[in-house]
Amino acid sequence: MYSDRGCEVVQLLGEIDNASAGLVERDVLLSVRAATGVVVDLTPTTFLDSAGLRCLDRLVTAFTNRGAPVRIAAPPDGMVRFTLDLVGMLPDLLAENVDEALDEMTG
Template identity: 40%
Template sequence: MTDQWVTFSKIGPAEAVHLKGEIDLANAHAIGRAIVARTTAADAVLIDLTAVSFLDSAGVRLLDLIVGELDERGKPIRLVVGERGAARMTLQLCAFRTDLFAVDLDHAAAELAG
């Protein structure tokens, strides 16, 4: 049922998570379960937020938990936030880790490849 907000693909060795629409308290938990189920065995993770139109505190908390889990397992992650947009603005306002930001999927994949 989360297909309307999250889809997945592979980009090189990374599992790419593509989020879209509004990510908020109503759907963050279900999206989180889908992401964890798909990325648990991933070597690296890209989370594409460029199609997110709204990101509330539940969405920010979800991203923080995913980043923390991947950091603990030593798995690289990049958040694709574009040059502007709702997700980038919200994450910047929350002082989220900008070292994880990438402008587009190509740059994110290249950074993870090394």
């Protein structure tokens, strides 16, 4: 996790699946408590199953409920982005990379 342009950027590495999703969600929520904006960077994520999708949905909901805008950075040609598009993740939440996500949130 790191800060950029007043937002917290959280990188999710490797596979986010049934074995890791609960820990990922807990760790992200604990480490990003007072953010004014959050980018969930899925660029280094190699796999996202249904548990990973639920985790991502709960993170988006939690940050939105806190009043912190959130964007998800996922490259358009990757398997993770394919999965997000397949399940109908809101296009307004998606960005091709972290810079684009930060640009959208910070104007």
